Amino acid sequence: MSYQFAHFEMLSRKVLVKPSDKATKSKKWNIKETIDEATRRNPDACLHVENPGKPVLVFGQDLEALEREHEQACDGAVDVQKNGKSRKIRSTQNTMACIVLSWPGEMDADCKRWQARSVKWLQDTYGDQLKTVIRHDDEAFPHLHAFIVPDDLKAISLHPGDSAKQKAKADGLSPKEQNEAYKQSFRDWQDSYWDKVGKPSGLTRIGPGRRRLTR
Missing domain, CATH: 3.30.930.30 (BirA Bifunctional Protein; domain 2)
Structure with a gap:
């Protein structure tokens, strides 16, 4: 696979x-x-x-x-800059x-x-x-x-995660919500690639994850 x-x-x-x-x-x-x-x-x-x-x-x-x-x-x-000067x-x-x-x-x-x-x-x-x-x-x-x-x-305007995180911050969301916006936006980006490229090419969206064990 x-x-x-x-x-x-x-x-x-x-x-x-x-x-x-x-x-x-x-x-x-x-x-x-x-x-x-x-x-x-x-x-x-x-x-x-x-x-x-x-x-x-x-x-x-x-x-x-x-x-x-x-x-x-x-x-x-x-x-x-904020003071109106350019550099x-x-x-x-x-x-x-x-x-x-x-x-x-x-x-x-x-x-x-x-x-x-x-x-x-x-x-x-x-x-x-x-x-x-x-x-x-x-x-x-x-x-x-x-x-x-x-x-x-x-x-940063093109980065799917950072741009979403910056928007969440500007909207006054909590740091936790900002991080979730970052991760969700990156998932959406990967989903878009899979829908248009990965799926018709016979590729699987998500690879094998780490084995989860109890302590």
Whole structure:
């Protein structure tokens, strides 16, 4: 039985390292590092790949062109503060989103149909903000990397969980209700992908959970 895999991540030009990140020693990649791994396949950026190969451009412009366009947009973007003054946006602001979608099998006719459905779902969901989709065939399973640049350069507006949580907070809901809004919105996002892509591709929505034992 095969399960769908859809992962959403927000990216910035410079990573803001939080104390919790240092404690867990978690590594967050900036936009350049992500593009290095995705398209240039620089050895230092993809140590997990035994024989890095050139990615396949599935939709939109190549990532290096997107990188240049994104930099130009960020250089010209400003934030209006509460006091009315303007300043350039922070380099740590999440200005791009990356979605990874994986096919649990070989690169065959079924995979190509899954790919076409995935790109259609991405276009329907993000419209013109979807800039590039590439495919990697040099790892265990074929998978897509979709890069999305929001019109306002605020990737949080695209994040299904964070945007719902921020709305719940603005509506005066409790922290518990905000967290539930976050989780429900992400479930809805996964459900949408499964309805349009996973189900017609023969994938199961939810994988095996952890075995629950009594104390």
